[in-house]
Amino acid sequence: MFTTRKRRAGIVLAATVSAAVALTGCSGGGSPEPGATFDPEAEVTLDFAFWGNDVRADLYNEALAAFNEEYPNITVNVSFLGFPEFWEARQVEAAGGNLPDVMQFDYSYLRQYSENGLLLPLDDYLGGIIDTEGFEQNILDIGVVNDQTTAIPAGTNAWGMYTNPQLAEESGAPLYEGGGSWEDYNDYLIEASAAASANGVYGGADWTGRIQNFELHKRAQGENLFTDEGEPNFTQEEVAEFFALGDEIRSEGGSVPGQQLEEIYPLSAFDSARAVTELTWDNFGAGYLGNLGEGYTELGLVAPPTAEEGSQDLYLKPSMLHAISAGTDHPEAAATLVDFLVNAPETAEAFGTNRGLPASQTQLDALSLEGLDAQIQEYEDSIADRLGDAPPVPVVGYGAIEEEWRQIGLELGLGTLTPEEGAERFFTEMEVVLNS
Amino acid sequence: MTTAGSQITSPAQLEVPLVAPPAGGRRRSLKLTPGRIAVYAALTVLAIIVLYPMLWLFLSTFKPSSEFGQNQGLLPESPTIDNYLKVIEGIGGIPLWRFFSNSLLLAVAAVVGTLFSSSLAAYAFARIRFKGAGIFFAAMIGTLLLPFHVIILPQYIMFQRLDLVDTFWPLIIPKFLATEAFFVFLMVQFIRNIPRDMDEAARIDGAGHLRIFMSIILPLIKPALITSAIFTFIWTWNDFLGPLIYLTSPENYPLPIALRLYNDQTSTSDYGATIAISFVALLPVLLFFLVFQRFLVDGVATQGLKG
Numbered sequence: 001m002f003t004t005r006k007r008r009a010g011i012v013l014a015a016t017v018s019a020a021v022a023l024t025g026c027s028g029g030g031s032p033e034p035g036a037t038f039d040p041e042a043e044v045t046l047d048f049a050f051w052g053n054d055v056r057a058d059l060y061n062e063a064l065a066a067f068n069e070e071y072p073n074i075t076v077n078v079s080f081l082g083f084p085e086f087w088e089a090r091q092v093e094a095a096g097g098n099l100p101d102v103m104q105f106d107y108s109y110l111r112q113y114s115e116n117g118l119l120l121p122l123d124d125y126l127g128g129i130i131d132t133e134g135f136e137q138n139i140l141d142i143g144v145v146n147d148q149t150t151a152i153p154a155g156t157n158a159w160g161m162y163t164n165p166q167l168a169e170e171s172g173a174p175l176y177e178g179g180g181s182w183e184d185y186n187d188y189l190i191e192a193s194a195a196a197s198a199n200g201v202y203g204g205a206d207w208t209g210r211i212q213n214f215e216l217h218k219r220a221q222g223e224n225l226f227t228d229e230g231e232p233n234f235t236q237e238e239v240a241e242f243f244a245l246g247d248e249i250r251s252e253g254g255s256v257p258g259q260q261l262e263e264i265y266p267l268s269a270f271d272s273a274r275a276v277t278e279l280t281w282d283n284f285g286a287g288y289l290g291n292l293g294e295g296y297t298e299l300g301l302v303a304p305p306t307a308e309e310g311s312q313d314l315y316l317k318p319s320m321l322h323a324i325s326a327g328t329d330h331p332e333a334a335a336t337l338v339d340f341l342v343n344a345p346e347t348a349e350a351f352g353t354n355r356g357l358p359a360s361q362t363q364l365d366a367l368s369l370e371g372l373d374a375q376i377q378e379y380e381d382s383i384a385d386r387l388g389d390a391p392p393v394p395v396v397g398y399g400a401i402e403e404e405w406r407q408i409g410l411e412l413g414l415g416t417l418t419p420e421e422g423a424e425r426f427f428t429e430m431e432v433v434l435n436s
Numbered sequence: 437m438t439t440a441g442s443q444i445t446s447p448a449q450l451e452v453p454l455v456a457p458p459a460g461g462r463r464r465s466l467k468l469t470p471g472r473i474a475v476y477a478a479l480t481v482l483a484i485i486v487l488y489p490m491l492w493l494f495l496s497t498f499k500p501s502s503e504f505g506q507n508q509g510l511l512p513e514s515p516t517i518d519n520y521l522k523v524i525e526g527i528g529g530i531p532l533w534r535f536f537s538n539s540l541l542l543a544v545a546a547v548v549g550t551l552f553s554s555s556l557a558a559y560a561f562a563r564i565r566f567k568g569a570g571i572f573f574a575a576m577i578g579t580l581l582l583p584f585h586v587i588i589l590p591q592y593i594m595f596q597r598l599d600l601v602d603t604f605w606p607l608i609i610p611k612f613l614a615t616e617a618f619f620v621f622l623m624v625q626f627i628r629n630i631p632r633d634m635d636e637a638a639r640i641d642g643a644g645h646l647r648i649f650m651s652i653i654l655p656l657i658k659p660a661l662i663t664s665a666i667f668t669f670i671w672t673w674n675d676f677l678g679p680l681i682y683l684t685s686p687e688n689y690p691l692p693i694a695l696r697l698y699n700d701q702t703s704t705s706d707y708g709a710t711i712a713i714s715f716v717a718l719l720p721v722l723l724f725f726l727v728f729q730r731f732l733v734d735g736v737a738t739q740g741l742k743g
Contacts, residue, residue, distance in 0.1 A: 047684070053700035054709075057528030057686070079684040080528070082696045092681045096593045098601065100684075264505055266705075272505025287704040293502025 050104035051086035066346035099325035114145035134360035151321035155356025163300035171196035178302025190254035208246035209409020220308035243419035258413030312388030319356030501708035519712035539690040549611030558623030
């Protein structure tokens with residue numbers, strides 16, 4: 001009740017504001033002198049905003065303390081919020097032309113802000129103030145919108161499959177080894193759930209309820225979800241067929257019942273020790289361990305099934321980027337801060353893999369990874385052959401589309417929608433989001 | 437917070453004592469007839485249903501964070517007070533009392549501002565015939581129809597140009613300018629019900645508008661003032677969007693924003709701490725309501741004497 005109302009208000013706000021953003025956004029800052037450098041003697045104050053929780057706030061405090069040792073004349077005012085609130089606040093500030101100088105940025109908003117000229121083009125600083133030694137070109141390309149670099153990735157993650165070996169053993173379920181075809185995975189889910197559901201444990205949740213798994217199917221055929229122009233690259237029939245791939249597991253009790261999923265949301269079945277496997281981003285491991293509690297000390301991380309052996313269906317996604325407001329008064333100092341956040345070993349030491357695996361090799365080298373972090377790095381190395389180019393920067397409103405897909409997946413599990421009805425609803429809702 | 441909101445923000449609940457004061461039964465002896473027992477039993481069941489979420493919230497503050505997925509029951513399996521200790525310590529180096537005092541400052545300033553400005557505006561609308569009164573009154577009512585999201589952008593840009601963003605002023609100044617049309621309207625209706633004879637008697641004794649307002653009107657609209665105070669306090673205490681937009685430094689955050697900082701769906705969430713701070717944030721509202729609700733009923737009861 002309260003939350004849905006809140007969320008709806010948020011959407012209304014976002015819609016009203018994005019129109020205003022488009023209207024006022026053209027006040028871009030002047031382009032800097034090529035090879036501009038930062039004058040360390042100048043006293044500068046920067047506003048810096050990020051999303052995250054109390055833990056991340058402490059990590060930033062640590063990193064910024066190291067920054068101030070090196071640059072004592074730059075004062076950084078920090079502001080932080082939860083993810084949805086962070087974007088509500090930014091939308092209003094964007095309309096008022098008052099964005100913070102430096103922002104932690106998300107991939108899904110990059111296109112909207114870049115196309116409205118709200119972000120400072122960073123190309124002139126690359127290789128200068130912002131060191132690019134440690135970055136692969138394809139990683140840097142992630143932050144490019146319409147031929148301009150407007151953000152630098154700080155960390156990356158990839159789609160993967162977490163498994164819970166301890167839970168499997170306790171509940172009598174077998175453990176999935178990773179890879180294979182989606183049919184193999186379906187068979188596994190049914191087998192594991194049959195073995196363990198007496199203990200309230202299932203093989204996994206219905207995987208057709210995540211749009212990323214559909215994306216994997218598309219990419220296995222060499223296509224992305226959306227075209228470079230931001231048009232959907234799939235038909236309603238394809239979506240219906242995809243949803244139908246889960247009919248088998250839903251009807252034979254191979255996945256966690258929809259009602260249980262609804263009861264524990266926002267926690268997932270994996271968080272609450274009801275599922276042995278879960279397909280998700282590989283940086284979610286620490287969160288899972290936290291939510292599972294002290295009873296569980298290790299997780300497995302393996303490759304997701306594939307629809308086409310030998311295809312490049314996976315890709316590295318920036319877990320977060322850093323961007324500079326086009327309206328900043330101190331572009332050089334802001335670029336210096338961005339450089340420190342994405343390149344400095346001190347920052348890497350403070351964060352570990354809290355921001356995903358560091359995107360810059362310089363930062364990666366500074367870390368001695370162990371436990372789960374080492375597993376993530378090992379995993380990303382192991383799937384190197386399956387990693388293709390990242391898809392085009394997500395369409396405006398991708399977050400809402402992703403959430404709608406999840407909702408429909410939940411209803412498929414509850415049996416209130418058929419795959420065809422689900423596909424129809426998804427298309428109706430997607431049109432609304434894309435055309436607003 | 438959620439449960440608090442759903443329990444006391446509904447105007448209907450506050451109006452109950454207004455329209456149905458405890459009718460004469462105070463002196464009658466309370467015999468336990470079968471009918472009465474049935475009524476009490478039904479009421480008890482209802483009360484339990486309504487209070488269950490509160491009880492769940494309270495008991496869940498003692499659950500360790502990892503228990504939220506695996507134990508949705510009422511009782512914690514391994515009770516702990518760590519959640520409270522963590523919450524008191526604060527977030528990112530800012531202690532809890534800081535968020536608390538920010539919330540309190542905002543709420544108290546809003547109550548003072550709303551009572552002061554709304555009652556003055558209401559007096560003018562109800563008692564003074566000035567040019568364009570009708571149009572202004574209609575415009576004032578019209579602002580009730582404007583969704584907050586429509587005015588927030590121009591308002592933000594205005595305060596930003598005044599360089600007042602990240603101070604409390606954008607959240608306090610409007611309260612002193614009678615922008616809460618709902619309360620102005622409430623008080624206008626109250627004042628209109630007060631016989632004009634009283635004003636006129638005072639005027640004959642030589643009182644001006646200010647004197648009439650202070651000595652005649654204000655004491656008589658006490659119930660309306662108290663209703664407005666309760667609503668303003670609760671609304672401001674729970675307000676999320678306003679502070680979210682105008683306050684950027686974490687040390688200026690009020691509680692509703694602070695309590696969300698333990699949650700981050702993109703990394704880890706501390707549900708135990710979230711629930712504990714939610715419960716702590718709920719207490720002042722509950723206290724405020726309990727204390728002032730008595731005045732509210734008193735106010736209605738004494739109103740009958742004014743004749």
